[in-house]
Amino acid sequence: MDFRYTEEEEAFRKEVQDFINEVLPPGWLGVDPGPEEESREDVYELALKTWKKLGEKNWIGLTWPKAYGGQEAPLWKEMILLEELAYRGVPGMDLAIAQADLILAFGTEEQKQRFIPPITRGEVKWAIGMSEPNAGSDTFAVQLRAVEQDDCFVLNGQKIWSSGAHHAKYQVVYARTDPENKHMGLSVFIVDLESPGITMRQIEQITGIPAFCEVFFDNVKVPKENLIGEKNGGWQVLLHAFGAERTYGLFINYNAKRYLEQLVQFCKETYVNGQPLGKNPLIRNRLGQAAIEIEVGCNLGHQLNWLAVQGQPTVKASSQIKVHGAAVAQRLANLGMQILGLYGPLNEDSKWVKLGGRFRHEYLSSVAFSMAGGTSETSRNHIAGRAGLGLPRK
Ligand SMILES: Cc1cc2nc3c(=O)[nH]c(=O)nc-3n(C[C@H](O)[C@H](O)[C@H](O)COP(=O)(O)OP(=O)(O)OC[C@H]3O[C@@H](n4cnc5c(N)ncnc54)[C@H](O)[C@@H]3O)c2cc1C
Known part of the structure; x- marks a missing residue:
């Protein structure tokens, strides 16, 4: 099994990374995937700017038909783009994407002509x-x-x-x-x-x-x-929408990867009693465990992407990563709060705050990760049922 990306894929990833470096302000620590943090004014401004710039790059709806402003690009391109945006905590990728997918699958020609092009231009949310x-x-x-x-x-x-x-x-x-x-x-x-x-x-x-x-x-x-x-006939649209929502787990996992790296850096740079925190055996152990869990999430993500590219059913894989990503994010946020100690609960505007107060935010926001886009319990139900273990419903 070879998990490496092709040269073409790596070249596109590099292009996305360069774009992100251009768009993000210096010292950006990232925000959670989804529109929730856009209700902060500074994040909203950046989200609007990014959404528009993604449109100018023709990166919104990469796989959609050219007739509606898409690029008819292969699915892997979109996956690399979304992974990188989630990993760097870039705001702006709008819920419009999933809604446009519904219109493309079930909408009339008139709806496609009218609603999709403004989305690909990053004009509407x-x-x-x-x-x-x-x-x-x-x-x-x-x-x-x-x-x-x-x-x-x-x-x-x-x-x-x-x-x-x-x-x-x-x-x-x-x-x-x-x-x-x-x-x-x-x-x-x-x-x-x-x-x-x-x-x-x-x-x-x-x-x-x-x-x-x-x-x-x-x-x-x-x-x-x-x-x-x-x-x-809404049931058909609904089932289609459920499938798209569960990829949220993948983005939560990449979001957690960034937070782990920030925490590791903090433990290298922060000295307690003359020793870096990273020398503490308990902290090393817990960070090592978090790294394993995130790596498992990335591999579940590779599997999900591979199935999607092959056009195979993704219900089980997307449910797995949804449950796993949410649990990993919650455990990591908990670990961050323990390592930060009394600094952990400080607001981002406190002069004593560490890591921009992101772990305080994450500790609170990650509670919602096991509910948004389908709860962990319902995702486990999918895995237990027809899509996975084949257990009867009752
Ligand atoms: C951050 C966030 C963003 C969201 N954004 C949107 C949005 O933009 N638009 C929108 O429409 N909704 C949105 N939601 C709502 C989300 O879809 C619902 O919260 C979710 O579907 C669960 O529904 P509920 O909150 O009513 O909980 P309930 O369905 O009432 O569930 C309560 C508890 O019971 C459990 N449960 C329910 N049924 C079963 C079962 N059959 N087996 C086992 N356990 C079960 C659940 O897992 C949960 O723990 C968002 C939620 C969050 C947290």
């Missing part, structure tokens, strides 16, 4: 409207109602935990069009978030960042041409 107060892991429990009228659907109800919706122009909304049929009664809509009848309220996360939105729909008229796929 999108949000996801799946979760509701009573529909989380069981997304098929969605209650937000869409009633068909002559020229439109009228939406009433509520979404919750919509990451970055306050910055987004559009939201992909999963709505109930048939109350009698749980699984075959959902439809999916592209909703302009400036439509009359929409109100939003930001929710502060445990990190102190107001990254989520509750989005309320009060008689919101959505044109019929914004329906993605068939009416009551």
Whole structure:
């Protein structure tokens, strides 16, 4: 088995690394993958700039058809790009990517022409409207109602935990069009978030960042041409979307790789009683263990990428890395807080803060990694079931 990349792949990786070095401010310690930290003003500015520059490089939607602004590039290129962005903690790669994938798979020609090119240019941001107060892991429990009228659907109800919706122009909304049929009664809509009848309220996360939105729909008229796929055919779109969400685990793992390197550097440079922290046997042991776990995550990632490139099923591999990546990030954040001791909980603006306060943030934010994009319990269920061990559901 040969895990090495080809010369062409390495050359592209180098191009991406050069781009990242250009775009990031000096001393950048990185942010978590996903739009959550973009609700900090400085991060938002950088995210917008990066999103636009990625568009100028033609790196948004690398694999998409040229007719809609894509490059028809092989999948490995996109994977290298996303890995490097996550590893360096670059903000900006928007949720729009996964929503465009849905439109490409299920949308009409008119939708593709209208919605995809502005995404490839890095001009618009999108949000996801799946979760509701009573529909989380069981997304098929969605209650937000869409009633068909002559020229439109009228939406009433509520979404919750919509990451970055306050910055987004559009939201992909999963709505109930048939109350009698749980699984075959959902439809999916592209909703302009400036439509009359929409109100939003930001929710502060445990990190102190107001990254989520509750989005309320009060008689919101959505044109019929914004329906993605068939009416009551939302289950197909939903299953497709689930697959894409679980690659989040891969990005969490690369994010953790950067944090481990920062922690190792700290232990080399920080002296206690005349000795570098890195000489402490317990710290060496714990850092060594973290390195093993991250390496395992990278290899799970290689496996996932390989399966995707071969066009083989990825449910098991993406579930594995989702569970593993979240657990690794949480353990590493815990370790960082223990090593930093009393410096650990300091805010980033404290004059005594170490490592930019990133471990304080990570300690709090990584709790969400085992929930976002599908919880660890539901991912384990996938591995136990048809995609993996073949255990019966009940
Ligand atoms: C950082 C972050 C970003 C998010 N962004 C978005 C977004 O942009 N858009 C959006 O729509 N949603 C978003 N979500 C919501 C996310 O999709 C849900 O949190 C997730 O699906 C779980 O749903 P829930 O929170 O309602 O928990 P529940 O589904 O109520 O689960 C509660 C607990 O029960 C467990 N559980 C549930 N069902 C089972 C089962 N069958 N077997 C075993 N255990 C089970 C779960 O694992 C969990 O531990 C985000 C969440 C987070 C944390």
